[in-house]
Amino acid sequence: MTTDAAVLPEPAPQPAAEDRWKALRMVSRGDVAYRLVLTLLALAPPFLLAMIAGELVRGAWPAIRRFGAGFLTHSVWDPVLGEFGALPLIFGTLYASLVAMLVAIPLAVGVAIFLTEFAPRRLRTPVATLVELLAAVPSVIYGLWGVFVLVPLLRETLWPVVRPALAWLPIFQGAFYGPSVLAAGIILAVMILPYIAAVSREVLLAVPAAQREAALALGATRWEAVWTVILPYGRSGIMGAVILGLGRALGETMAVTMVIGNTHEISLSLVQPGYTIAAAIANEFAEAATSLHLSALVYAALVLFVITVVVNALARVLIWRVARGSAAGSSAI
Amino acid sequence: MAHRTSRRVIGALMTGATYGAAALALLPLAAILAMLILKGAGSLNWDFFTRSSVPLGESGGGFAHAITGTLIIVGLACAIGVPIGVGGGVFLAEFGGGPLGWLVRFVADTLNGIPSIVIGIFAWTWIVRPMGKFTALAGAIALATILIPIVARTTEEMVRLVPNSLREAALALGYPRWRTSLQVVVRTAGAGIVTGCLVAMARVAGETAPLLFTALGNQFFSTRLLEPMAALPLQVYVYAVGPYDEWHRQAWAGALVLIILVLTLGTVARIITRGRRVSHG
Amino acid sequence: MRQLASLAFAAAILAPSGSVAAQEIRLTGAGATFPYPIYSKWVLEYATVRPNMQINYQSIGSGGGIRQFTDHTVDFGATDGPMADSQITAVGGNVLHIPTVLGAVVPIYEVPGVTQQLRFTPDVLAGVFLGQITRWNDSRITAANPGVPLPERDIVVVHRSDGSGTTYIFTDYLSKVSPDWAGRVGKGTAVNWPAGLGGRGNEGVASTVRGTPGAIGYVELIYAVQNRIPFGTVRNHAGQFVAASLASTTAAAASATFTADTDFRVSITDAAGDAAYPIASFTWLLIPRQISDPVKARALLEFIWWATHDGQRFAEALSYASLPGPVVGLIEARLRSVTAGGRPVLPANFGQGTAPRGR
Numbered sequence: 001m002t003t004d005a006a007v008l009p010e011p012a013p014q015p016a017a018e019d020r021w022k023a024l025r026m027v028s029r030g031d032v033a034y035r036l037v038l039t040l041l042a043l044a045p046p047f048l049l050a051m052i053a054g055e056l057v058r059g060a061w062p063a064i065r066r067f068g069a070g071f072l073t074h075s076v077w078d079p080v081l082g083e084f085g086a087l088p089l090i091f092g093t094l095y096a097s098l099v100a101m102l103v104a105i106p107l108a109v110g111v112a113i114f115l116t117e118f119a120p121r122r123l124r125t126p127v128a129t130l131v132e133l134l135a136a137v138p139s140v141i142y143g144l145w146g147v148f149v150l151v152p153l154l155r156e157t158l159w160p161v162v163r164p165a166l167a168w169l170p171i172f173q174g175a176f177y178g179p180s181v182l183a184a185g186i187i188l189a190v191m192i193l194p195y196i197a198a199v200s201r202e203v204l205l206a207v208p209a210a211q212r213e214a215a216l217a218l219g220a221t222r223w224e225a226v227w228t229v230i231l232p233y234g235r236s237g238i239m240g241a242v243i244l245g246l247g248r249a250l251g252e253t254m255a256v257t258m259v260i261g262n263t264h265e266i267s268l269s270l271v272q273p274g275y276t277i278a279a280a281i282a283n284e285f286a287e288a289a290t291s292l293h294l295s296a297l298v299y300a301a302l303v304l305f306v307i308t309v310v311v312n313a314l315a316r317v318l319i320w321r322v323a324r325g326s327a328a329g330s331s332a333i
Numbered sequence: 334m335a336h337r338t339s340r341r342v343i344g345a346l347m348t349g350a351t352y353g354a355a356a357l358a359l360l361p362l363a364a365i366l367a368m369l370i371l372k373g374a375g376s377l378n379w380d381f382f383t384r385s386s387v388p389l390g391e392s393g394g395g396f397a398h399a400i401t402g403t404l405i406i407v408g409l410a411c412a413i414g415v416p417i418g419v420g421g422g423v424f425l426a427e428f429g430g431g432p433l434g435w436l437v438r439f440v441a442d443t444l445n446g447i448p449s450i451v452i453g454i455f456a457w458t459w460i461v462r463p464m465g466k467f468t469a470l471a472g473a474i475a476l477a478t479i480l481i482p483i484v485a486r487t488t489e490e491m492v493r494l495v496p497n498s499l500r501e502a503a504l505a506l507g508y509p510r511w512r513t514s515l516q517v518v519v520r521t522a523g524a525g526i527v528t529g530c531l532v533a534m535a536r537v538a539g540e541t542a543p544l545l546f547t548a549l550g551n552q553f554f555s556t557r558l559l560e561p562m563a564a565l566p567l568q569v570y571v572y573a574v575g576p577y578d579e580w581h582r583q584a585w586a587g588a589l590v591l592i593i594l595v596l597t598l599g600t601v602a603r604i605i606t607r608g609r610r611v612s613h614g
Numbered sequence: 615m616r617q618l619a620s621l622a623f624a625a626a627i628l629a630p631s632g633s634v635a636a637q638e639i640r641l642t643g644a645g646a647t648f649p650y651p652i653y654s655k656w657v658l659e660y661a662t663v664r665p666n667m668q669i670n671y672q673s674i675g676s677g678g679g680i681r682q683f684t685d686h687t688v689d690f691g692a693t694d695g696p697m698a699d700s701q702i703t704a705v706g707g708n709v710l711h712i713p714t715v716l717g718a719v720v721p722i723y724e725v726p727g728v729t730q731q732l733r734f735t736p737d738v739l740a741g742v743f744l745g746q747i748t749r750w751n752d753s754r755i756t757a758a759n760p761g762v763p764l765p766e767r768d769i770v771v772v773h774r775s776d777g778s779g780t781t782y783i784f785t786d787y788l789s790k791v792s793p794d795w796a797g798r799v800g801k802g803t804a805v806n807w808p809a810g811l812g813g814r815g816n817e818g819v820a821s822t823v824r825g826t827p828g829a830i831g832y833v834e835l836i837y838a839v840q841n842r843i844p845f846g847t848v849r850n851h852a853g854q855f856v857a858a859s860l861a862s863t864t865a866a867a868a869s870a871t872f873t874a875d876t877d878f879r880v881s882i883t884d885a886a887g888d889a890a891y892p893i894a895s896f897t898w899l900l901i902p903r904q905i906s907d908p909v910k911a912r913a914l915l916e917f918i919w920w921a922t923h924d925g926q927r928f929a930e931a932l933s934y935a936s937l938p939g940p941v942v943g944l945i946e947a948r949l950r951s952v953t954a955g956g957r958p959v960l961p962a963n964f965g966q967g968t969a970p971r972g973r
Contacts, residue, residue, distance in 0.1 A: 034511030035428060041420030042433075045440045045482055052447065052455050059458075078806035079777070080799070110354025118348050119355070127355055129600070134362050136532075136599045138539025140570050141588050145365050147818075152825060177770055177826045179811055190361045197358065221344035247446035253542055254570075262775030262812030273811045275775075278448040282542060283814060285454065287677035287777020287803050301451050308446040316439055388658040389651060389932065465686050467642060549644065550672045552654055553661070561642055561670055571673070574817040575651065576840040 056305055059298035062291065071299055077264040079288070084296035088264045090303065092181065092274035096256065097249040099185025099270065104193045105242055109231075111193070112200035112238075117226055128201065135194035143258035146187045151178040151259055154186075159271070176271035179261035184274070187255050192245040199244060203237030204230060236318050243315035247308055253278040277304040369592060373585030381586055385563075386552045389577065396587045398554040399568035402469070403594075405556060406548060406564055407538045409473035414480035415530050421481065422488025422526070427514050429489070438489075441482035452478050453543035461547055469555075469562035472548030476537040483536065487529025491522040524605050531602035535595045541566040565591045639913045643671045645679020645692030646779050647815070648717055648834050649897045652932050653692065656925045660917055667913055676779040677803055683709070683900045689914060691900035694779020695786075695803055696879035708903050710948055711878045712918060713896040715926075716867050716935035718835040718858035719783045720845035720893070722820065725750055726827050727765055732846040733758045733855045736884075736892075739848070740792035742769055742830060744799070745809030750828065758849075765828075771810025772822045772831035777803040780816060783895040784832045787883035791892075835863075836933040850892040851884050862891035863935035872944055894935075901952065908954040915949050915959055922946075923965075 063071065067084060074085025115128050155178040166172045207230050215225035231238070261273020262283060277300045288294045380393045387394035421441070425434055456475035461467055495518050503513040519526070544550070549561040550571065556562075565587055572584035643653075650673040657669040674682070676693040683691030684705050696711055721734055735758050741747035747754060751764045774781045785801040799805050813819035816837045823831040824843055835858045838845040847855040856862050866885040872878075884892045899918060905911035922945050926936040937945070952959050 028509045028511070030509050030511045034514065038420050038424035038428065039433070041417050042424035042429075042437045042485075044417045044421060045437055045444055045485065048478055048481070049440045049444055051459070052444075052451065055455055055458055056451070076806065079804040080802045080806065083806075107354045107358055110351045111358050114351035114355045118351050127359070130359055130362060131355075133596055133599050134358070136535045136539070136592075136595045137362070137365060138541070138566055138588075138591060138595065140539070140541050140566050140573075141365060141369070141592060144573055144588065145361070145368060147821060149364060149368060155825070175768065175770075177811060177822070177829070179813075179822060193358055221340055223344035223347040224340065227347075244442070247442075251446055251448035253448050253450050257775070257814050258818065262814060263810070264806075275812075278450065279775075281448070282450050283776035283812075284804060285450070286545070286675035288681075293804075298454075301448070301454075305447065305451070309443050312439065312442045312446055316442065386654070386658060388655045390655075461687055462685055467644075467687060545674065549642070549670075549674075551670045552657060553668045553670060555668075560640060561672070571650075574815045576816065576820075576834075576837045577651070578840070 053305065056298060056302040060295060060302045063295035063299040066292065067296075067299070071296070072303065075264065075266065079284075079290070079293045082290065082292050084293070084299075086277070086296075086300050086303065088266050089275055089277045089280050089300055091266045092260070093250055093276040093278070093304065093307070096181050096184045096188060096260065096274065096276055097246055099181060100188035100192060100249045101242065101246060103186060103189035104196055104245060107189070108193045108196035108241075108245070109200055109238060111197040112204055113226055113231075115197075115201050116204045117222060117230075128198075131197050132194050134190065135198075137191075139191070139252065139254040142187055142191055142255040146183060146255060146259040150186060151183050154178065154180075154183055170268050171270050173269045174267070174272050177261070177273070179259055179273050180271045181260065181267075181274040182270040184256045184260035184276070185270070187259055188249045188252055191252060191255065192249050195248060196241050196245040199241030200234075200238050203234040203241065206237070207233045240315045240318035243311055243318065247311045247315065250304065250308055250311065251278055253282045257282050277301065366592070369585060369589040372582075373587075373589035376582045376586035377589065381583070381590075385554045389579070392579075394579075394583065396565065396568060396583065396590065398551060398563040399565045399587060400590065401554065401556065402548070402551070402563040403538060403565040403591075405558075406469050406472045406476065406544070406562060407534060409470070409558070410476035410480055410537055411530065411534055413473060414477035414533075415484055417477075418481040418484025418530075418533070419488050419526060421485035422529075423492055423514065423519060425485065425489040426492035427518075438486075441485050444478075444482040445486075448542070449479060449540050450542035450545075453546045456543065457546040466559070467547065467549035467561040468559045469548050470558045472544045472562065472564070473558075475543035475547045476540065479537050479540065479543065480533050483533040484530055487532065488522075488526050491525030491529060492518060494525065495521050528602040528605055531598045531605075535598040535602075538595055538598070539566055539591060541570050565594075637909070638666045639668070639910065641667070641669045641689040641910065641914055641917070643669065643679075643690040643692060643899075644674050644682050644688050645671075645900070646676045646694045646897055647673040648694050648779050649692065649715060649934070651836065652715055652929060652934050655928050655932065656917075656921050659925070659928065660920060663920070664916075667917070669917055675777060675803075676782070677777050679900065689910060692898065693900060694895065694897045695782035696898060697900070705902075710901050710903055710952070711898040712901060712922070712945055712948060713878050713898050713937060713941060714918075714921060715929050715937065716863045716882075716894060716896055717783075718863045718891055718894045718935070719780055719787075719832050720835050720838050720858045721830060721832055721848065722823050722838050722843045722845045723830045724823050724825075724827060724843070725765065725767070727763055730759075730762050731844065731857070732762065733849070734846045735849045736788075736791035740788050740795045743771055743773070743788065743807070743809065744792075744795060745771070758855075767828045770826050770829040771807075772813050772819050772826070772829050773807045773810050774804075774816075774819060775812025775814050778815075779803060779895075779897065780832065780834055781805065783883065783893060786881055786895075787893045790884045839933050848892050850888075850890050851886050852888045852890070854888050856889065856891045858891045858893070860930055860933070860935045862889055863894045864938060866890040866892070866894040867896070867935070867941070868938050872941065874944070874947075876944065878944075878948075903952060905952065905954045905959070908957075908959060911952065911954040911959040915952060919946070919949060919960075919965055 071086050073087055075087045076083050076085050111131055115124055159176050211229050211233055212225055215229040256276055257279035260279060262275055263273040264275055281297050281301055285297055288297060381395040383397050384395035385398035425438060453475050456471050460471040460474060499517055500513055503517045544564050544567050548564060550567045551561045551563045569584050569587040572580040653671045657671055676695050679691035679693045680697055680701060682688045702709055738754050748769055749766060750769055751766045756764055782803045785805055789796040789801045813822040816833045819831040820833050820837050820841050820843055823829040847857045850856050865887055866882045869885040869887040869890050870880050870882045882894055922942055929936040950960050
């Protein structure tokens with residue numbers, strides 16, 4: 001329709017170009033203030049991390065100057081002589097976490113598959129809730145359970161049965177007294193299982209239904225659909241979840257120190273006692289009388305910090321390769 | 334034919350395996366609850382909840398100071414940590430696409446992985462030592478430091494789940510962006526945000542190590558924020574490693590109370606989200 | 615009437631200068647775990663004697679006690695191992711060690727088939743913990759225990775993983791009786807153990823030993839008694855096999871000689887005397903010589919006075935040995951020497967009429 005310029009009323013005077021642009025973008029002073037406040041609040045974590053990292057470096061500096069990189073390769077931990085080598089601690093931290101991973105991953109992924117594929121619908125939410133409640137049990141209570149139930153169980157019930165068959169393996173060699181890398185690994189596995197299971201469940205839920213339906217349409221059994229299609233699709237996300245769980249396992253303190261035997265030794269055998277960085281800090285920090293001892297402990301904490309950063313960076317990259325947004329992290333964490 | 338049967342058999346076996354995994358995963362939870370109830374329920378009585386420590390050899394002592402202490406310290410930690418965490422989470426969801434968002438997200442995940450004892454030592458260096466005293470406030474700040482990254486990440490997830498159609502509708506109606514975010518998006522995600530806070534609160538309520546060098550612990554009932562204060566996990570640990578049967582009994586009872594508290598918070602979180610889960614538009 | 619008025623007037627003037635009856639006072643102390651049971655008993659009992667005072671003591675370890683004391687975050691510290699000279703210099707010499715009770719460290723064991731109380735010589739203990747004696751039926755052990763059916767079983771050593779005053783006492787003893795130990799390991803709250811597992815805390819060691827056949831460990835006497843774990847006798851300097859008890863612990867303290875100007879940093883391990891138990895030690899409170907707040911200073915000193923006098927009667931029930939009488943007298947003199955603002959905190963006639971309790 002054509003407009004008749006003589007009939008229409010005089011158009012209102014146009015605002016200046018800049019004001020019109022602002023109106024179009026709908027930017028108001030409120031927006032600027034809102035974003036500023038939120039940005040300031042969001043800067044809290046980096047600020048805290050920087051301070052913590054700074055404190056760690058400052059506290060570790062005397063030990064760094066004294067031992068340098070040799071701290072990471074020597075094994076003697078002697079507070080009386082002032083010689084500190086953290087290799088057994090680093091080894092124990094990684095080894096216990098590895099054991100935890102090997103136990104937790106099949107279980108957690110199995111639980112996630114159970115909850116998304118095979119569980120009767122009515123059971124899904126209650127079981128998911130219960131698994132996530134494992135994350136809510138305090139560390140001290142896991143430690144007590146480990147001391148009073150798990151370690152005696154392993155020593156008196158499981159080991160005598162298993163020993164004749166497995167004692168020839170290097171990972172099972174030596175006498176088993178109870179406190180061991182194996183016990184610590186199992187407790188850690190129970191503690192990180194809810195995190196891996198919850199995140200994996202989110203990842204599997206995010207896999208498009210079309211994928212599953214296509215596999216079933218092609219004649220796969222339900223299990224084959226999971227194994228050949230769904231799991232590979234969510235593989236990155238599940239690996240990311242696993243690495244997040246690993247990050248937690250590396251830093252766990254109380255429960256580990258009560259069951260690992262607290263010995264500065266490197267051994268491939270699971271039934272030998274070991275030590276982790278976090279456990280050593282918890283045990284020795286309060287008592288460390290000399291400043292060099294303290295500094296060595298902080299140096300160990302710094303090493304653990306670096307390991308955690310690396311692990312989390314890997315997790316970030318992997319998780320983002322699959323489901324963007326909804327799979328990363330979970331309401332349960 | 335045989336091939337198809339074996340595929341079915343494998344399918345059935347693996348299905349059973351996942352059932353087994355779920356059962357195995359829940360076994361420790363059941364075992365821990367059973368242990369705590371067996372050893373601790375008998376010591377739960379009125380005295381336990383209303384009286385504090387008594388001298389050894391006397392009966393009728395309780396954990397009133399520790400229970401109150403946990404409630405105060407965790408409450409204060411939430412008062413400090415929740416606004417900062419929620420603010421950070423909303424930032425990540427609304428403005429977090431750029432490099433700053435990436436940095437904050439990475440930092441939050443890293444903070445989540447730091448052993449809690451390191452956070453306690455950090456709080457000791459920056460709060461206890463300059464102040465010259467152990468305080469409940471320092472303990473609350475240490476717990477808040479643990480709380481913030483958890484709350485931030487869960488808030489981000491919840492806010493992201495809000496469908497874009499809601500945002501678009503609000504903007505189309507003329508709401509400025511900040512009002513859209515605050516009054517529409519965040520409010521819709523409210524139940525989920527509360528869930529995240531409750532789960533984080535449950536986690537820090539069970540932490541012992543950060544309180545060792547900050548709140549220190551106290552034999553006496555105290556509500557003063559600038560004095561040492563008792564807390565459930567601390568008291569449980571101290572009594573559990575002591576030599577006396579009387580202390581052990583109280584430690585188990587305290588552990589039971591602690592886990593009931595924590596499980597209740599988690600269950601409440603679940604119930605809230607079940608009723609009001611945001612639907613994916 | 616006038617007398618009453620002048621009495622009231624005098625009370626009003628004197629009250630603020632030292633009486634702590636009216637205002638509420640809170641003190642915080644932290645340190646050694648070993649005396650935690652009796653310190654916590656004392657503070658709770660004292661709260662009934664002086665309801666306006668709350669003394670909060672938490673066990674964070676001897677080293678922690680020294681460190682918190684040095685950093686001025688607590689009003690008093692507590693330690694099972696005395697401060698080293700360098701640590702005293704770090705606080706400018708402003709510290710007093712006040713012994714409070716005595717304790718004993720005992721060797722505990724779990725040997726299947728053995729119900730008798732085993733006898734340990736210093737060589738055996740050093741050898742076992744050095745990892746040189748590895749079986750229970752080693753000739754050195756059987757020689758000291760004739761007639762006891764010691765099995766051919768590996769010895770599992772259990773030590774402390776966390777730093778502790780208990781370790782300090784035990785390694786102090788081993789260093790005195792074994793030059794090999796002194797050279798290779800030395801003494802300290804945490805040492806580089808040549809052999810064995812680490813248990814966390816006395817309780818961790820006790821439970822590990824109890825659950826592990828063939829294990830040997832060391833704990834404070836009270837843990838062995840309360841957990842009903844068998845512990846052995848130890849041959850003392852005079853050649854007698856002595857079991858840890860309150861009497862033998864006090865005998866060890868009685869053999870220690872104190873000069874009038876002692877700073878109480880005395881080790882009584884391997885003490886002389888027929889009845890002395892060789893692995894015994896004082897435990898100390900750490901207080902400043904000069905305290906800035908006179909009210910708090912008075913409160914603290916009155917508490918310590920009470921603890922070293924009236925409080926000693928609680929020691930026996932908790933398996934701690936009380937202080938010998940002469941030591942208490944020396945403690946009184948030390949407490950009187952504490953000043954605040956240049957003046958002694960305790961009035962000159964304080965405590966007169968209070969006979970020191972304890973033997």
